Amino acid sequence: MSSDDWKRQAAEQALSYVEDGMKLGLGTGSTAAKFVDLLGEKVKGGLKVVCVPTSEATRAQAAALGIPLATLDEHPALDLTVDGADEMDEEMRLIKGGGGALLREKIVAVASDRVVIIADSSKRVDVLGRFPLPIEVVPFGLASTQRLIFQMATDAGCDGEIKLRLGAGGAPFVTDNGNHILDCSFGAIDDPEALDDALKLVPGVVETGLFLGIADVGIVAGPMGVEVLSAIDADFDEENS
Numbered sequence: 624m625s626s627d628d629w630k631r632q633a634a635e636q637a638l639s640y641v642e643d644g645m646k647l648g649l650g651t652g653s654t655a656a657k658f659v660d661l662l663g664e665k666v667k668g669g670l671k672v673v674c675v676p677t678s679e680a681t682r683a684q685a686a687a688l689g690i691p692l693a694t695l696d697e698h699p700a701l702d703l704t705v706d707g708a709d710e711m712d713e714e715m716r717l718i719k720g721g722g723g724a725l726l727r728e729k730i731v732a733v734a735s736d737r738v739v740i741i742a743d744s745s746k747r748v749d750v751l752g753r754f755p756l757p758i759e760v761v762p763f764g765l766a767s768t769q770r771l772i773f774q775m776a777t778d779a780g781c782d783g784e785i786k787l788r789l790g791a792g793g794a795p796f797v798t799d800n801g802n803h804i805l806d807c808s809f810g811a812i813d814d815p816e817a818l819d820d821a822l823k824l825v826p827g828v829v830e831t832g833l834f835l836g837i838a839d840v841g842i843v844a845g846p847m848g849v850e851v852l853s854a855i856d857a858d859f860d861e862e863n864s
């Protein structure tokens with residue numbers, strides 16, 4: 624089995640959280656895309672849902688599959704969001720934004736009663752930070768913002784190379800919101816909450832790829848099978864450690 628198969632297995636399991644009549648948030652990335660494909664089949668079979676996509680790419684995919692779409696302004700409170708992640712730690716804290724959709728992903732996730740994260744087992748880590756942390760920043764004052772991010776991160780115990788993400792043709796990558804992404808190779812992030820708090824003090828930072836206390840359920844598929852993790856259990860483990 625390949626990581627593609629595991630992503631599909633996780634996506635299949637996430638379907639069990641979907642009920643007729645739900646308002647859903649649809650994530651972005653290759654794993655979320657598998658869920659959208661499977662949801663499209665269910666919709667063809669008669670499932671009634673309305674979905675808010677977290678990116679233009681997901682919007683196009685879902686529209687092509689005939690999935691009913693709406694905006695978050697039309698449905699400001701969602702029942703469930705299913706999305707992927709770049710990393711997930713034992714407390715179900717996440718790094719997201721590898722696909723550049725972190726801002727809409729976070730807005731949609733926090734508007735949802737329940738957030739289910741689907742991933743293959745390569746995404747599980749003991750400590751966040753192996754994957755460079757994406758930070759969405761406004762284009763104005765980019766160099767100054769980058770400098771301040773470095774300073775704030777250093778004060779919060781993290782440092783490393785910060786690179787402007789490039790897109791097709793080598794030009795700076797532009798998000799669906801017209802912003803840029805800085806990918807920060809900080810290495811182990813021992814205190815994600817402190818880093819997130821510090822980064823948010825930088826005026827040019829729109830949002831960070833740290834998703835803390837947002838995921839409710841993690842579905843991780845790999846060579847050992849499909850594992851379903853719950854944030855409540857993660858808190859319980861932490862409280863009792």
Ligand SMILES: O=C(CO)[C@H](O)[C@H](O)COP(=O)(O)O
Nearest residue numbers: 652653654707720721722724
């Ligand atoms: O956060 C994301 C996009 O902004 C994705 O969920 C994340 O990058 C994982 O992608 P994939 O499922 O392709 O590995």
